[in-house]
Amino acid sequence: MSAIQLREGVWSVGVLNPALRVFDIVMESRYGTSYNAYLVTGGEKTALIEAVHKDYFEDLVSNIEEILPVEKLDYLIMNHTEPDHSGGVRALLDRCPNLTVLCSSSAKKFLTSIANEEFPCRVVKDGDTLDLGGKTLRFISAPLLHWPDSIFTWDEADKTLFTCDFLGCHFCEPSMRDTGIHPEFRRYYEAELLNYFNCIFGPFKPAVLDGLDKMPAGVELVCTSHGPTLSQSIGYVKDCYRQWAAPAVRPDGKKTVGIIYCSAYGCTRALADAAAKALTADGLQVTTLDVVFAAPETVSALVNACDVVLFGTPTINRNAPEAIWNAVHGVDAINTRGRAAGAFGSFGWTGEAAGMVQEQLKQLKFKTVEAPFKVCFTPTEADLTTMAEWARGVADLVKAPESVKPKAQKYICKLCGYIYDPETGDPDRGVAPGTAFEDVPKLWTCPLCGMDKAMFKPLD
Numbered sequence: 001m002s003a004i005q006l007r008e009g010v011w012s013v014g015v016l017n018p019a020l021r022v023f024d025i026v027m028e029s030r031y032g033t034s035y036n037a038y039l040v041t042g043g044e045k046t047a048l049i050e051a052v053h054k055d056y057f058e059d060l061v062s063n064i065e066e067i068l069p070v071e072k073l074d075y076l077i078m079n080h081t082e083p084d085h086s087g088g089v090r091a092l093l094d095r096c097p098n099l100t101v102l103c104s105s106s107a108k109k110f111l112t113s114i115a116n117e118e119f120p121c122r123v124v125k126d127g128d129t130l131d132l133g134g135k136t137l138r139f140i141s142a143p144l145l146h147w148p149d150s151i152f153t154w155d156e157a158d159k160t161l162f163t164c165d166f167l168g169c170h171f172c173e174p175s176m177r178d179t180g181i182h183p184e185f186r187r188y189y190e191a192e193l194l195n196y197f198n199c200i201f202g203p204f205k206p207a208v209l210d211g212l213d214k215m216p217a218g219v220e221l222v223c224t225s226h227g228p229t230l231s232q233s234i235g236y237v238k239d240c241y242r243q244w245a246a247p248a249v250r251p252d253g254k255k256t257v258g259i260i261y262c263s264a265y266g267c268t269r270a271l272a273d274a275a276a277k278a279l280t281a282d283g284l285q286v287t288t289l290d291v292v293f294a295a296p297e298t299v300s301a302l303v304n305a306c307d308v309v310l311f312g313t314p315t316i317n318r319n320a321p322e323a324i325w326n327a328v329h330g331v332d333a334i335n336t337r338g339r340a341a342g343a344f345g346s347f348g349w350t351g352e353a354a355g356m357v358q359e360q361l362k363q364l365k366f367k368t369v370e371a372p373f374k375v376c377f378t379p380t381e382a383d384l385t386t387m388a389e390w391a392r393g394v395a396d397l398v399k400a401p402e403s404v405k406p407k408a409q410k411y412i413c414k415l416c417g418y419i420y421d422p423e424t425g426d427p428d429r430g431v432a433p434g435t436a437f438e439d440v441p442k443l444w445t446c447p448l449c450g451m452d453k454a455m456f457k458p459l460d
């Protein structure tokens, strides 16, 4: 791909990768992708926005050199430092002796470890500007879209917003414009847009709503870091994001329970049914799903929508079946706070599966009861009664009024929104549950974005 002029003084200089089928190890990219980068010049100074994956650095350079010699670049703006945008930074610094990197404070920290070297850097805050001589860029803080480091860059003169991954999509479109998508392929683009949202932004829905609100009025062109730039689709994509990020509505205010199971001979199913019957009778809203017959998206949507999730698994060859592990893998591990889960199942002789799943649920930080519930082969009537009580015990972890009251005020990180809760502390980093924020060690830093303790303020 060569450079494509998008506006006066704005070029797309990124790289197409139509053959990629798996992105970042975990994400299917059925229609390839593009590693987007943009050149913006104001006449006097020139900025590159994003630096592509390191494997495509030379392609980036040859695209830039259609406009100007790469050594002439003055600035590199990193809206976000994930290696698919920052992999080329180190090579670029070697080629451009006068290059200054502009990025958020956490991006500077991340980039120092990614490039493993110091570099000339100007940390920018919300509202800061960069004068290119005849064109001014403004930076907009947009944390957690989808890393703590994210910012948007706004080119007011060209009504162009550079959003990095936000509103992007793995979809290789050689014209680099949404207007270039063949009408026949539009539905594939839209499907990939949803897939991308779910994988990348699903865990950060409140941040998505903030990001939409922070987009300046009058944007005519959105330059994302993957897929075509948006002009005619801006309204459509924003509406989709707003709808997908909206909090789930519970008209009747009931606590929700998802029971996810599989069962070869009906034993685990009988346990699932007993739990569903008891919890429904208690007034909870229960959905039961056999994972063998449900689409993965349906399973993960249920797993992540419910206050309480129960996983029912038989033991097969000393393990849980793949379908159950896939369902557990679908858990949005960033948003399990305040939710409860547990594992149950039937077994024949060794019975490991329910315990293995229960252990994983604990590691995912669900609230849970001490032990899974297991039954040898066919459940008796007494087993079904005990199962119902066990399920109630798990559900009560959410229903019960907060028995462990926070000992002190919760605090929120002003950069990324991480909430320090004295009730849970930060045991992984040496802060025991029950530690008031005031007693957290001075050198403790935000587990999410790495900011100092001083960056926290009391949560209203």
Ligand SMILES: Cc1cc2nc3c(=O)[nH]c(=O)nc-3n(C[C@H](O)[C@H](O)[C@H](O)COP(=O)(O)O)c2cc1C
Binding pocket: 262, 263, 264, 265, 266, 267, 268, 269, 313, 314, 315, 316, 317, 318, 319, 346, 347, 348, 349, 350, 351, 352, 376, 377, 378
């Ligand atoms: C292929 C196969 C392998 C099994 N392997 C084990 C095992 O390793 N350990 C065990 O405790 N039970 C094992 N079992 C027994 C089942 O866990 C038991 O039949 C259980 O009741 C099945 O529950 P379900 O009807 O809900 O599938 C195995 C069963 C099958 C069919």
